Amino acid sequence: xxxxxxxxxxxxxxxxxxxxxxxxxxxxxxxxxxxxxxxxxxxxxxxxxxxxxxxxxxxxxxxxxxxxxxxxxxxxxxxxxxxxxxxxxxxxxxxxxxxxxxxxxxxxxxxxxxxxxxxxxxxxxxxxxxxxxxxxxxxxxxxxxxxxxxxxxxxxxxxxxxxxxxxxxxxxxxxxxxxxxxxxxxxxxxxxxxxxxxxxxxxxxxxxxxxxxxxxxxxxxxxxxxxxxxxxxxxxxxxxxxxxxxxxxxxxxxxxxxxxxxxxxxxxxxxxxxx
Amino acid sequence: xxxxxxxxxxxxxxxxxxxxxxxxxxxxxxxxxxxxxxxxxxxxxxxxxxxxxxxxxxxxxxxxxxxxxxxxxxxxxxxxxxxxxxxxxxxxxxxxxxxxxxxxxxxxxxxxxxxxxxxxxxxxxxxxxxxxxxxxxxxxxxxxxxxxxxxxxxxxxxxxxxxxxxxxxxxxxxxxxxxxxxxxxxxxxxxxxxxxxxxxxxxxxxxxxxxxxxxxxxxxxxxxxxxxxxxxxxxxxxxxxxxxxxxxxxxxxxxxxxxxxxxxxxxxxxxxxxxxxxxxxxxxxxxxxxxxxxxxxxxxxxxxxxxxxxxxxxxxxxxxxxxxxxxxxxxxxxxxxxxxxxxxxxxxxxxxxxxxxxxxxxxxxxxxxxxxxxxxxxxxxxxxxxxxxxxxxxxxxxxxxxxxxxxxxxxxxxxxxxxxxxxxxxxxxxxxxxxxxxxxxxxxxxxxxxxxxxxxxxx
Ligand SMILES: Nc1ncnc2c1ncn2[C@@H]1O[C@H](COP(=O)(O)OP(=O)(O)O)[C@@H](O)[C@H]1O
Ligand SMILES: [Mg+2]
Numbered sequence: 001x002x003x004x005x006x007x008x009x010x011x012x013x014x015x016x017x018x019x020x021x022x023x024x025x026x027x028x029x030x031x032x033x034x035x036x037x038x039x040x041x042x043x044x045x046x047x048x049x050x051x052x053x054x055x056x057x058x059x060x061x062x063x064x065x066x067x068x069x070x071x072x073x074x075x076x077x078x079x080x081x082x083x084x085x086x087x088x089x090x091x092x093x094x095x096x097x098x099x100x101x102x103x104x105x106x107x108x109x110x111x112x113x114x115x116x117x118x119x120x121x122x123x124x125x126x127x128x129x130x131x132x133x134x135x136x137x138x139x140x141x142x143x144x145x146x147x148x149x150x151x152x153x154x155x156x157x158x159x160x161x162x163x164x165x166x167x168x169x170x171x172x173x174x175x176x177x178x179x180x181x182x183x184x185x186x187x188x189x190x191x192x193x194x195x196x197x198x199x200x201x202x203x204x205x206x207x208x209x210x211x212x213x214x215x216x217x218x219x220x221x222x223x224x225x226x227x228x229x230x231x232x233x234x235x236x237x238x239x240x241x242x243x244x245x246x247x248x249x250x251x252x253x254x255x256x257x258x259x260x261x262x263x264x265x266x267x268x269x270x271x272x273x274x275x
Numbered sequence: 276x277x278x279x280x281x282x283x284x285x286x287x288x289x290x291x292x293x294x295x296x297x298x299x300x301x302x303x304x305x306x307x308x309x310x311x312x313x314x315x316x317x318x319x320x321x322x323x324x325x326x327x328x329x330x331x332x333x334x335x336x337x338x339x340x341x342x343x344x345x346x347x348x349x350x351x352x353x354x355x356x357x358x359x360x361x362x363x364x365x366x367x368x369x370x371x372x373x374x375x376x377x378x379x380x381x382x383x384x385x386x387x388x389x390x391x392x393x394x395x396x397x398x399x400x401x402x403x404x405x406x407x408x409x410x411x412x413x414x415x416x417x418x419x420x421x422x423x424x425x426x427x428x429x430x431x432x433x434x435x436x437x438x439x440x441x442x443x444x445x446x447x448x449x450x451x452x453x454x455x456x457x458x459x460x461x462x463x464x465x466x467x468x469x470x471x472x473x474x475x476x477x478x479x480x481x482x483x484x485x486x487x488x489x490x491x492x493x494x495x496x497x498x499x500x501x502x503x504x505x506x507x508x509x510x511x512x513x514x515x516x517x518x519x520x521x522x523x524x525x526x527x528x529x530x531x532x533x534x535x536x537x538x539x540x541x542x543x544x545x546x547x548x549x550x551x552x553x554x555x556x557x558x559x560x561x562x563x564x565x566x567x568x569x570x571x572x573x574x575x576x577x578x579x580x581x582x583x584x585x586x587x588x589x590x591x592x593x594x595x596x597x598x599x600x601x602x603x604x605x606x607x608x609x610x611x612x613x614x615x616x617x618x619x620x621x622x623x624x625x626x627x628x629x630x631x632x633x634x635x636x637x638x639x640x641x642x643x644x645x646x647x648x649x650x651x652x653x654x655x656x657x658x659x660x661x662x663x664x665x666x667x668x669x670x671x672x673x674x675x676x677x678x679x680x681x682x683x684x685x686x687x688x689x690x691x692x693x694x695x696x697x698x699x700x701x702x703x704x705x706x707x708x709x710x711x712x713x714x715x716x717x718x719x720x721x722x723x724x725x726x727x728x729x730x731x732x733x734x
Contacts, residue, residue: 103624188623
């Protein structure tokens with residue numbers, strides 16, 4: 001509670017930052033982002049740079065605002081009536097909170113994978129083709145077939161489902177469903193993929209597969225992943241940001257953050273003293 | 276006297292409760308062992324045992340006292356009166372005796388009857404007091420027996436639990452038995468009808484003219500019981516109703532779930548509930564006095580001959596009646612689609628209407644279908660609106676501006692006026708009722724199955 005008070009009263013709270021040894025280009029730049037649910041403030045002046053074609057992990061105890069922050073990147077917070085966002089957020093140097101920006105188009109560029117696999121109650125093929133269809137990325141059945149196959153290949157699901165493309169997506173196992181959701185997001189060729197605890201509903205084997213997939217996707221996409229598992233953050237991410245009670249406490253290269261954290265709270269959290 | 280007996284039972288139960296409870300609390304303070312149940316459970320146990328058997332006895336007594344006394348009266352009459360008398364003759368005697376006791380006498384009753392009337396008054400007084408005494412005795416005996424059972428380790432709590440669940444089972448069986456009884460009588464009377472009119476004629480005949488002569492000398496048509504025109508009329512009106520209600524109800528639900536602001540939602544929903552609470556008879560005169568003339572005027576502008584009680588007016592108003600039904604069930608179905616599904620679609624960059632059309636509606640479709648089927652079954656069974664606004668003559672037509680009749684209207688008209696329970700005219704109502712029951716039952720079962728199957732998917 002005291003951290004909130006400090007952050008609220010004293011804007012001078014400084015996030016501890018460790019730069020990358022060899023800097024990467026910046027894909028997303030957030031400056032002083034605050035989020036309010038009605039009267040209640042959930043995020044306090046968060047500023048962070050997300051590097052391109054790398055995995056950035058958000059960690060922190062539950063309720064600290066990781067998901068809230070992630071939802072700012074594709075303006076999913078707009079779907080919550082009481083939610084209000086202030087500050088600036090640039091994706092590829094364009095302000096996404098510019099009133100002239102088309103949210104629908106933004107969400108095609110910034111895809112999202114959710115905590116619980118949420119395939120639509122349609123066939124596997126329709127699940128993947130859904131995004132390309134609404135964004136007009138393909139016209140003929142053959143073009144769609146190409147997109148479906150490519151996306152499933154990228155999600156490492158093609159071999160498992162190529163003979164049952166017209167069966168419902170909800171009939172797959174949990175891990176397959178989650179990879180289907182990743183394929184669905186990939187199908188519209190986004191630049192960024194946001195993942196909110198994508199493995200928390202999966203068993204260890206399915207989790208390993210998804211982590212492997214994330215590592216492959218990093219070559220072509222900028223990935224931001226929220227996770228409650230520090231091991232997972234250590235395994236898949238290049239940079240890690242630690243949130244606590246709505247403030248960004250520390251961020252830096254993953255190996256630095258986990259081996260020599262500079263902030264006491266980061267240290268306490270990664271050694272399991274709270275959270 | 277019934278009231279006094281009831282008061283007595285309540286008073287005895289209260290006393291029993293306090294007796295049991297004080298025994299319980301004495302165990303609690305004095306006993307070495309740990310007491311099993313709280314004192315109030317001891318009280319409740321004794322009270323329930325005192326109250327329920329006495330109540331059952333009271334009901335039995337009240338139910339049987341009349342017949343018992345009547346039997347005694349008959350056997351007390353002089354032999355030459357009852358010797359060889361028919362049942363209705365004996366009934367007349369009893370009637371006369373009862374009339375004398377209430378002072379409603381026509382002419383001079385015979386001395387035997389007068390004597391019997393005096394006996395009746397005396398016996399009834401005795402019976403009244405006997406009832407009170409017996410109930411008092413029963414409650415005291417039961418109180419003593421159950422009180423003796425109480426002990427520190429006595430499981431009063433579990434016993435009370437068992438009695439309460441027994442009571443609930445009893446109520447549930449009562450409801451089921453009543454339903455079975457109704458179905459049974461429906462089947463029985465319909466069976467009697469099908470003895471007179473063959474099933475095939477009823478189900479496939481094209482002529483419905485149930486007005487047959489009741490007495491030999493009446494002039495009327497011979498009567499025809501082909502129910503097809505009645506069924507088609509019902510279907511026509513229900514179809515028109517669904518045509519009105521389904522799109523409006525569904526779009527209302529979509530608007531409320533997906534587009535309306537909280538303020539709009541919180542005003543529109545109560546209004547829909549008011550619409551659902553309007554008595555159907557009010558819809559009925561709305562149909563007769565406003566909609567039917569309006570339809571007719573509009574038809575005459577177009578050069579159509581619209582019947583004054585057109586299927587269009589009745590069906591249209593019935594449709595308005597079931598709008599809230601469809602909208603609230605569709606609302607539930609749409610709301611039951613997990614938020615994750617909606618978020619998933621929005622996060623793909625689809626607009627709200629694309630999300631609705633491609634994701635929410637398909638996901639909610641089974642629930643919505645269930646709602647529509649339930650609404651259809653209501654439309655088919657709806658009576659008051661059609662009695663007021665639809666026709667009486669069974670026309671075999673699908674023209675919405677013609678007058679048609681429905682199953683429910685025919686049931687009502689068949690049972691109004693001179694009826695006797697052995698004419699096919701009256702019994703036809705039961706056959707129609709049976710068909711109506713079977714159809715709505717099937718629709719409801721189907722709807723419930725669909726809705727349930729759909730629920731399993733998301734829980
Ligand atoms: N839809 C919402 N309405 C109101 N408060 C919310 C909502 N979503 C999240 N919050 C609040 O915002 C804070 C941060 O939540 P969240 O971002 O979900 O945390 P995390 O993902 O780190 O567990 C919490 O205190 C939570 O109660
Ligand atoms: Mg979260």
